[in-house]
Amino acid sequence: MANPFLSIVIPAHNEESRLPRTLGQIFAFLEKQSYTAEVVIVENKSSDRTLELAREFAQQHSNLIVLHEEKSGKGNAVKRGMLEARGEYRFICDADLSMPIEELQKFIPPVLDGFDIAIASREAPGAIRYDEPSYRHWGGRAINLAIQVLILPGLNDTQCGFKCFRSDVAEELFHRQTLMGWSFDIELLYLARRKKLRIKEIPIQWYFDADSKVNAVKDALRMIGDIFRIHFNAMRGRYDLKP
Ligand SMILES: Nc1nc2c(ncn2[C@@H]2O[C@H](COP(=O)(O)OP(=O)(O)O)[C@@H](O)[C@H]2O)c(=O)[nH]1
Numbered sequence: 001m002a003n004p005f006l007s008i009v010i011p012a013h014n015e016e017s018r019l020p021r022t023l024g025q026i027f028a029f030l031e032k033q034s035y036t037a038e039v040v041i042v043e044n045k046s047s048d049r050t051l052e053l054a055r056e057f058a059q060q061h062s063n064l065i066v067l068h069e070e071k072s073g074k075g076n077a078v079k080r081g082m083l084e085a086r087g088e089y090r091f092i093c094d095a096d097l098s099m100p101i102e103e104l105q106k107f108i109p110p111v112l113d114g115f116d117i118a119i120a121s122r123e124a125p126g127a128i129r130y131d132e133p134s135y136r137h138w139g140g141r142a143i144n145l146a147i148q149v150l151i152l153p154g155l156n157d158t159q160c161g162f163k164c165f166r167s168d169v170a171e172e173l174f175h176r177q178t179l180m181g182w183s184f185d186i187e188l189l190y191l192a193r194r195k196k197l198r199i200k201e202i203p204i205q206w207y208f209d210a211d212s213k214v215n216a217v218k219d220a221l222r223m224i225g226d227i228f229r230i231h232f233n234a235m236r237g238r239y240d241l242k243p
Pocket residue numbers: 010011012013014015042043044045072073074077078093094095096098161209211212213214
């Protein structure tokens with residue numbers, strides 16, 4: 001098959017309860033589009049039936065690719081999926097579809113053009129956040145402040161799980177990714193900034209899902225460690241571009 005126009009890459013860890021509904025909505029949406037598309041699920045370290053479920057779905061959809069990754073971490077799964085995907089545009093998509101799939105149109109041509117990376121933002125003017133508890137919102141804002149001060153000034157939401165990369169940009173950036181946990185986005189966006197790539201922030205509608213794999217204390221502390229790691233890596237020239 002020729003390379004599709006769009007790849008939707010879904011990292012999935014213990015997602016047996018959310019995945020069927022999400023896949024149902026994604027395939028119903030894709031059927032209505034005129035472009036070609038593939039869906040790539042990357043599962044790792046699940047203790048439930050996520051992998052089996054994804055494979056059952058793949059028997060009914062020839063454009064669904066299911067990958068099982070041995071190494072742990074969301075970053076590892078996304079890296080593998082984005083590098084194995086074949087779409088001209090490659091869209092990272094959380095398995096909970098906390099952003100309605102119809103919003104995807106805003107991230108790709110013809111609605112959006114002239115960009116290298118389009119990132120969903122829950123903070124840009126026009127964004128709407130539904131049902132988010134304030135501890136999560138303010139925790140996120142505190143982490144974003146550290147990200148902006150130390151790494152990415154001007155980006156108000158680097159952590160939303162919906163981002164679109166043009167294929168050539170994905171190939172280049174994901175090969176250089178070194179962080180494999182929740183902070184992988186920050187490193188990728190920093191690499192993109194170094195290359196002066198055009199990052200577009202897209203305001204979205206976002207629905208908080210209490211069923212989160214994020215551990216508010218442990219993962220927040222780990223993230224702060226990663227923010228300093230990226231900052232010091234950058235100061236030591238570890239992200240300098242090879243000629
Ligand atoms: N493959 C894989 N996916 C993960 C891992 N951790 C989280 N995810 C996925 O990352 C996405 C976001 O997770 P979620 O629990 O909704 O996080 P939140 O939205 O930040 O609260 C979901 O698709 C998860 O399945 C992991 O270790 N491996």
